[in-house]
Amino acid sequence: MTTMQEPHDLPAQYDPGQTERAIYERWVEAGVFSADEKRSNRNGGDREPFVVIMPPPNVTAVLHMGHGLNNTVQDVIVRWRRMAGDETLWVPGTDHAGIATQNIVEKQLAAEGKTKFDLGREAFIERTVAFVEETGGQILRQLRAIGASADWNRTAYTFSPELSQAVREAFVQLHERGLIYRGHRVIHWCPRCLTSLSDEEAQHSEETGNLYTILYQVADFDGGRTLRTPAAHHAEGSDTLVGYLPVATTRPETMFGDVALAVHPDDERFNQLIGREVVIPITNIRIPIIADEYVDPAFGSGIVKITPAHDANDFEVGKRHKLPMPVIMAPDGTMANGVDAESRVPPELLGIDRFEARERIVRSLEKTKQLHFVKPHQHAVRHCYRCDTVVEPRLSDQWFVKMEPLAKPALKAVRDGTTRILPERWEAVYVHWLENIRDWNISRQLWWGHRIPVWYCDKCERQIVSRTDVEACDSCGGSVRQDEDVLDTWFSSWLFPISTLGWPDKSAAPLVAFYPTDDLITAPEILFFWVSRMIMAGYAFMGAAPFHTVYLHGTVRDTNHVKMSKSLGNGIDPLDVVNSYGADALRYTVISGMGMGADLTLDHRDLERSFAPGRNFATKLWNIGRFLLTNVGTSPVRSIDELTDAELTLADEWILGRLNATILESDAALGPPRPTKGKWRREERYSGLRLSEFAEAARRFVWNDVADWYLETTKGRIGGGGTDSEVARAVLTHVFDYALRLLHPIMPFITETLWQRLPFPVAADRCEFLATAAWPLGQPASPRATNAIARFDLVREAVGAVRQIRSDYAIPPGKPIDVIMQSRSNAALFADHARLIGQLSRSTVNIGTPPSDAAAAHSVLTDGSEVIVGLGGVVDIGKECGKLKGELEQLEMQLDTLSKRLRNEGFVSRAPASVVESERKKEEEWTRRRVQLAAKVKALCGG
């Protein structure tokens, strides 16, 4: 609770499990994460809005490291802006994920020995709804465990009534604008999911397959010679093919769909054949030989089989030549006589899977020697992005979105700096895609999704596109049936930035207050699927880009650089990490380990090691907190503002200067939150969002400055009572307060826990939560502060020199040593800090002249000051001298040998130049070491 805790209430070990959940609940109860549209300055309020739309995970998803990374990045940015005073909104949500979800439910049914057809469409959807209600959205609950500060009151779902209405509206609007049409063409078809896919959903992967060259017999061959069968040729050992044309293909099974062979019109080898006919092997169906520019005479045999229904290029050729387009495969990828195919597929192959059919055809062609030859062939095969099945090109009717008009403003947005993409290199990828954009196939032959809002009249065949359900034909009153297909999942998610804020109601308060949004944070994998389409939708429906910054972060990989995934068994469950080390450890590790756009490598076999940076740092923070509460106590401290320069020690000024520098570094790393005048200017365009730099700046300050130095200087000051004690209490508390503020976006739980207990000045207008406390404001570095930093750095150097001498001479930790410091320019500085230097180096420090005792070690600081330690009495001089002298002697001998060799002309001329070079370097190095060693010997052992 908020009441002040006694220091001893902090357990020695930080236990995240105990604290994180409770703190999260308090944030939620207090409405810390809720944005208020009335406070947005676009809606009459006084605050700049800052809005992030969460990439909606699949509703059935289970949290993995990819989500962990993505949402941590978002949360860091969102928490930063919230503290900076923006009216900050992070909209969470899930995606109904058409194919993915349907596949899962189908699998469940399969386990029960059923198919979706056994249930029928309605029951199947009911079952899927029930499944989603039961298990769906668990990922959003899991996101709470990593601290995601989303506004859960606004949780969206692409299949909710509101968002479904937006989908319909978008479809109808685009249709009205002539940007949606029904097309008859070859699309990508997944024979397992039984649906068409967009170009983006059919993903290439390089494979080694076979390129089969098949002999097609020329019909009515009368070249004055007797037609011989390939078998006869073969028997004669002849290479000459008479009456046969070799045709290369990677998919022999499509040959039953062939409607022509094509050659290049200028190809002299074949142009006398144009207009003749060949027969398809096995079936003996006659097809013409045609000429088309599409054929590349240099590839394969220079002759292409044309299969318009099963190849996108062949489809174009077929259209040009008005050829028939027989479909010779069933939707499930088995051989079948489909549309226009009649009896093209031989009966023995009907119902046989395409790959099995390929084998059988090849065997059959081998028998008749019509398989000319086979060679291995590297080519890209498209696979279904959901089930990895090889996709089949297939002729069918689908709904398409005409993309070019939509792409134009989206291209302009990135070109003119309205929207930037980080890291910069992705902008080129984005531009290239949009410049070569192809129409988007949006219909899916699925049951789970938004049904296409088109109705067909049974009577007059009228087609009705409607925002509301249609009961009867508005023209003839006849009965109507709705299009069977559903929309691509991405057709709903591309609306997310507008639909979640209330579109199509353009006057909806959230839309007015929060659109356009600010940053979109996601992985590059969905740049085309989602990001670019959202930008298009933003312009199409709102006339403005949906965000000004796209931040594409890397992928989580294992130590072999393989992408982490559950199916590969190389994943890390973020909740395991949270349970073992805490959400803060996870978050810090992820943020600090990830450069701009770079992948994050983690070892799933060694979580302890992988997350050590975050866990160790969390523990460090905890212990600083414990020290502070034990020593500073809980009674109010003086306000930092009322401390006078005279009251501050050099260490105080130094740490305050370092704090200010750290704030400036953090702000520089985070960059401008939004473009200054609506558009990114060149100099700021690619700056900012360097989260790992921000994390490192804060860590360095807390650990290397506050803990390692400043905190040590307060020992002996605090608790002594008096002014200086109060000053130290105030400064330490202030510095830690601000460190916690800086670190809160990255490590929200532990910082909030500690901050809640800090002893604040009485007058401080302290808000209830660190989560909403003010982001630190940096100031330009003052000359006084710069000077303090330089001077205290010298003190630190002196401490380092003494520590090193102690270590070099193995002086036992408990053994006091006398240190003399000599300085002309900074004598006063060292005199003032003699005690401090002694305290930090566990030595007794005096200012003055060197000891008469010749046995001494000395070190020179950067300002020329000398640190001299009399070693008599702490080390056995005789023994140490013997050791050093032995070392020196050996070094001199080695050096002598080396120098002789280098002066030997025979060696220099005959040895390889690289060897001579490295020997020279060695000589230099050894010479340097000899000088140092000699000086040491002289100081310690005398003359």
Added chain:
RNA sequence: GGGCGAGUAGCUCAGUUGGUUAGAGCGCCUGCCUUACACGCAGGAUGUCGGGGGUUCGAGUCCCUCCUCGCCCACCA
């Protein structure tokens, strides 16, 4: 086939516009259970900055070239 990125300490990575002695974390070595912290403290070692060539007073950084790995895009059957 086209484009992009990466190659820096044993591992994972930083190194802004070329500028003293190339950094961090983890790991490693030595010594310490110093009353916040051994998930720690102090000290230390380790790099032909992928190879070769070039520009420059000066290159991890710029140019050329080669090698290795990764990603994206692509209708060559």
